[in-house]
Amino acid sequence: MWLVASAVMRDLSTITTTLPGVWREIRRFNLPVKLAVAAAHHVAPRLTAPGQALLVGLAPCRPGSPELNKITRDLDVGFDDPVKAGTLRVNPIYTMHAIDNLGISALSLALANDARAVNFGGAAGQAWVALEHLLEQDVAEAIVFGGDQTDASWRGEPDPANELGVALAFARARGDARVRLVAIERGDATDHAAVPHAAHGLINWLAALESAPPGTHRYVVPAHDGDAIDQITVVAEVA
Amino acid sequence: MTRVVITGLGAVSPFGVGVAPLWDGLVSGRSAVREIPRFVSAKLPVVAGGQVPLDAGDVGRDHVMSTLPIDEALAHANLTAAGCGLVWANGLDTFAKDRDGALVERSAGACFTQLARRFGRPRRMIGTACASATQALGEAFQLVRSGTMRACVAGGATVMLTPHYALGFAWLQALAPHHPGDVAAAACKPFDRERSGFVLAEGGGALVLEALDAALARGARPIAELVGFGASQDAFDLNRPPPDGAGAELAMSRALADAHLGARAIGAVSAHGTGTRAGDPAEALALGRLFGDHRAAVTSIKGALGHCMAGAGALQAVAAVRTLETGIIPPTCNLVDPDDDCAADHVIGEARRREVRAVLSNSFGMGGQNATAIYARYA
Numbered sequence: 160m161w162l163v164a165s166a167v168m169r170d171l172s173t174i175t176t177t178l179p180g181v182w183r184e185i186r187r188f189n190l191p192v193k194l195a196v197a198a199a200h201h202v203a204p205r206l207t208a209p210g211q212a213l214l215v216g217l218a219p220c221r222p223g224s225p226e227l228n229k230i231t232r233d234l235d236v237g238f239d240d241p242v243k244a245g246t247l248r249v250n251p252i253y254t255m256h257a258i259d260n261l262g263i264s265a266l267s268l269a270l271a272n273d274a275r276a277v278n279f280g281g282a283a284g285q286a287w288v289a290l291e292h293l294l295e296q297d298v299a300e301a302i303v304f305g306g307d308q309t310d311a312s313w314r315g316e317p318d319p320a321n322e323l324g325v326a327l328a329f330a331r332a333r334g335d336a337r338v339r340l341v342a343i344e345r346g347d348a349t350d351h352a353a354v355p356h357a358a359h360g361l362i363n364w365l366a367a368l369e370s371a372p373p374g375t376h377r378y379v380v381p382a383h384d385g386d387a388i389d390q391i392t393v394v395a396e397v398a
Numbered sequence: 399m400t401r402v403v404i405t406g407l408g409a410v411s412p413f414g415v416g417v418a419p420l421w422d423g424l425v426s427g428r429s430a431v432r433e434i435p436r437f438v439s440a441k442l443p444v445v446a447g448g449q450v451p452l453d454a455g456d457v458g459r460d461h462v463m464s465t466l467p468i469d470e471a472l473a474h475a476n477l478t479a480a481g482c483g484l485v486w487a488n489g490l491d492t493f494a495k496d497r498d499g500a501l502v503e504r505s506a507g508a509c510f511t512q513l514a515r516r517f518g519r520p521r522r523m524i525g526t527a528c529a530s531a532t533q534a535l536g537e538a539f540q541l542v543r544s545g546t547m548r549a550c551v552a553g554g555a556t557v558m559l560t561p562h563y564a565l566g567f568a569w570l571q572a573l574a575p576h577h578p579g580d581v582a583a584a585a586c587k588p589f590d591r592e593r594s595g596f597v598l599a600e601g602g603g604a605l606v607l608e609a610l611d612a613a614l615a616r617g618a619r620p621i622a623e624l625v626g627f628g629a630s631q632d633a634f635d636l637n638r639p640p641p642d643g644a645g646a647e648l649a650m651s652r653a654l655a656d657a658h659l660g661a662r663a664i665g666a667v668s669a670h671g672t673g674t675r676a677g678d679p680a681e682a683l684a685l686g687r688l689f690g691d692h693r694a695a696v697t698s699i700k701g702a703l704g705h706c707m708a709g710a711g712a713l714q715a716v717a718a719v720r721t722l723e724t725g726i727i728p729p730t731c732n733l734v735d736p737d738d739d740c741a742a743d744h745v746i747g748e749a750r751r752r753e754v755r756a757v758l759s760n761s762f763g764m765g766g767q768n769a770t771a772i773y774a775r776y777a
Contacts, residue, residue, distance in 0.1 A: 214631075218525040220507050223491055228503070231493050231562050235501050238440035238561050245441030247565060254566030255636075257490050259506075259525040264765030267631040273648060275629040276767065277533065280488060280523030281507035282514070288522050292537075295546065345519060355507050387511050388521065 161336035166201035191219035191306030194324025216263035217305025220355035284386020305357030350382035360384035403620035406475025406606030408467035412448035446585035448599025448704030456494035487530030487554025489708030527763030532711030536627030553712030555602020588671035599704025603712030626657025632766030643684030649768035665754030671698025701731035711761035
């Protein structure tokens with residue numbers, strides 16, 4: 160499959176004006192889903208028939224949100240309070256923040272795409288599974304997309320304020336594409352210190368491809384971008 | 399193309415740990431749904447839930463809920479995890495109470511990685527909401543059929559029976575609300591005129607899928623066969639299916655085409671049938687168009703168990719395989735008076751005996767992901 164387009168979204172500040180229809184569609188989602196769907200909207204026009212493309216979503220590895228976390232903790236206190244219990248309410252938007260597949264739902268809706276789709280869960284390394292999946296499928300075109308919400312301060316983890324969404328469009332027909340995905344190779348890893356994310360690993364691979372000379376490009380996935388079990392290598396041909 | 403057989407089954411459900419209590423409970427027509435004390439004390443608008451009778455604590459319950467059916471299925475198949483791939487649905491992150499009463503976020507992804515370490519390749523986590531387990535089974539089916547792997551454990555489990563999710567889904571108007579005098583066990587009424595929503599439940603199911611030649615070569619006994627898989631997207635609305643069930647019909651017709659079967663080959667349908675006002679008639683309409691005048695017996699396990707979300711499709715698969723083995727189709731618990739817009743050949747009141755050669759099993763996820771698998775008698 161040829162990599163015909165890619166997009167990385169780092170913020171949504173311009174979306175409200177440049178893609179108001181997309182914004183209306185995604186505004187209720189949590190940040191990684193918003194970023195992922197926005198990125199997918201940037202690459203979809205590069206496909207011949209996005210309404211029939213295979214959509215491969217990546218669930219955010221931290222599917223909740225700071226808002227969901229806060230309200231969950233508030234609710235938990237309220238459940239035990241005989242005065243508050245029975246009066247508690249929760250905005251359905253926050254419940255939707257927990258649901259892992261709504262990015263693919265929003266994209267299918269926007270593209271009027273009723274084809275078979277799959278969403279891989281929020282475990283470490285599932286981005287590489289998405290690329291493996293592409294290579295296994297007999298499809299003409301596909302979009303892989305996902306987003307990361309690195310703000311996990313509610314878990315006591317640092318907040319690097321580095322939210323990202325990424326989308327990659329692939330096609331059997333080359334067009335003017337420079338990179339062809341060839342294989343995902345796996346061996347036993349010695350370093351198991353993976354950090355779960357949907358987008359960061361793919362963005363690092365794209366960055367490595369930018370400076371790659373023509374020929375076979377073997378990208379050894381760094382352990383922190385891997386699945387905590389395998390040593391993963393992405394094999395591509397660069398024209 | 400390689401035939402894909404099922405050589406192992408495992409389950410954990412509100413009826414208990416194991417396939418046997420699940421099957422006995424479903425066939426009896428009883429409901430395992432109960433009042434959840436935590437929901438009552440928190441004065442939630444819903445009180446019913448399908449809770450697994452298992453003292454596993456809160457933290458780590460997700461891992462236990464997956465490990466129990468996986469290990470049962472592996473033992474049944476007489477295989478080790480290292481000799482199998484894993485395609486699994488863990489559901490959503492949850493919040494659990496630790497021993498000190500503190501609220502701890504449990505990452506479904508981290509749980510998957512923990513489970514996957516003892517398995518061979520590939521190891522894939524599926525996350526398509528309530529369609530997850532059927533999609534996991536379908537993806538595993540295709541990997542075995544294509545020769546990518548010889549054996550795989552597939553299915554899913556969920557532990558979403560928490561007051562936070564109960565309140566959240568109640569406000570999404572998806573759950574059956576509680577009214578004074580209501581009986582919790584009768585809260586979920588799939589396809590019934592009085593249906594008012596689904597009931598959250600926990601549990602999971604696992605199946606061992608194997609290439610037929612690999613299974614026979616090691617002397618394993620195929621229990622049934624997975625013969626077709628289809629998936630689709632509604633592309634209609636984030637919160638509700640199209641009223642005509644078009645997306646569901648597409649998934650079902652793709653599964654039939656994949657299996658090279660006509661609708662008349664289907665003897666029974668394990669419906670998604672969650673008991674919602676919008677979802678049940680959409681599914682019934684889709685089934686009606688698909689089957690025409692052919693009478694396939696329709697049953698839903700969710701009246702008896704509640705909705706095990708990411709694990710639901712795997713429990714349906716286990717029940718479908720037992721139907722193929724025994725010729726018994728469990729009734730849809732709590733279905734008394736089918737609604738006019740839910741017309742089908744429903745199994746009502748008591749289990750039905752019928753020789754069934756193929757069962758079609760539906761799972762439809764919130765957001766519009768649809769997945770259908772077809773299980774057939776091994777011959």
